[in-house]
Amino acid sequence: xxxxxxxxQLGMHEKKASVYLACLELGAGTAYLIAKKVGLKRPTVYDxxxxxxxxxxxxxxxxxxVKYFSPADPEKLIRMLQDKEKAVREAMPELQxxxxxxxxxxxxxxxEGKEGIIEMYEDSLRSxxxxxxxxxxxxxxxLRHLPGYAAGYVKRxxxxxxxxxxxxxxxxxxxxxxxxxxxxxRVTRVLSETKFPVNNExxxxxxxxxxxxxxxxxxxxxxxxxxxxKSQKAIFxxxxxxxxxxxxx
Numbered sequence: 001x002x003x004x005x006x007x008x009q010l011g012m013h014e015k016k017a018s019v020y021l022a023c024l025e026l027g028a029g030t031a032y033l034i035a036k037k038v039g040l041k042r043p044t045v046y047d048x049x050x051x052x053x054x055x056x057x058x059x060x061x062x063x064x065x066v067k068y069f070s071p072a073d074p075e076k077l078i079r080m081l082q083d084k085e086k087a088v089r090e091a092m093p094e095l096q097x098x099x100x101x102x103x104x105x106x107x108x109x110x111x112e113g114k115e116g117i118i119e120m121y122e123d124s125l126r127s128x129x130x131x132x133x134x135x136x137x138x139x140x141x142x143l144r145h146l147p148g149y150a151a152g153y154v155k156r157x158x159x160x161x162x163x164x165x166x167x168x169x170x171x172x173x174x175x176x177x178x179x180x181x182x183x184x185x186r187v188t189r190v191l192s193e194t195k196f197p198v199n200n201e202x203x204x205x206x207x208x209x210x211x212x213x214x215x216x217x218x219x220x221x222x223x224x225x226x227x228x229x230k231s232q233k234a235i236f237x238x239x240x241x242x243x244x245x246x247x248x249x
Contacts, residue, residue, distance in 0.1 A: 022037045056075060057071065118146065125162070133205070134163070139170045139199045163186070165188075167191065168188050169196045208223065
């Protein structure tokens with residue numbers, strides 16, 4: 001990627017980027033010199049120079065009766081990006097509230113492949129806050145299919161203070177996984193495959209239900225609905241009680 005393309009990605013349109021680069025190369029130039037260098041008409045260069053001055057990228061000086069335009073330090077670009085990042089971060093809580101606000105109609109999003117499944121799990125960390133709880137049915141465990149990611153996810157979830165309560169199908173990987181349940185803010189009830197013949201994973205949190213399937217084609221979906229999430233949470237509580245009874249049989 002050349003410098004002009006980089007400037008365009010930062011928000012400068014093609015002609016504006018050309019004028020700024022010309023000023024960097026010239027050090028200081030008249031509208032005539034800049035226009036000649038970039039192949040634009042002088043009135044166009046004046047208009048663009050005025051825009052760049054308002055944005056702080058050019059400075060104007062007079063030598064006799066002639067106007068010269070000189071560039072601001074390119075470090076200005078980094079400060080501009082930092083200012084934009086700060087503004088986005090300040091707006092992020094409100095944007096997240098809008099993103100997580102109840103929707104009138106259920107919203108369904110689909111995810112495909114390993115990267116899609118990872119993005120689906122990341123949604124729970126973005127949506128939940130300290131003190132929130134994820135309710136989970138875990139049959140075909142993510143540990144088997146995304147072992148590296150799963151370890152990091154659990155660590156970040158615990159660090160954020162997000163608890164998890166889950167009903168798990170007994171698998172060879174599970175015993176080692178549950179050894180650190182207390183420090184990882186996790187409470188589990190484990191059932192045999194006979195009593196819990198589930199082959200996917202379902203996570204319920206906030207107003208969302210996330211379902212992951214690990215068959216030949218890995219895919220997942222998130223259903224976002226206040227009413228559906230409320231019903232699923234009630235069903236989970238019944239299943240949680242049932243798992244306790246089944247585990248004691």
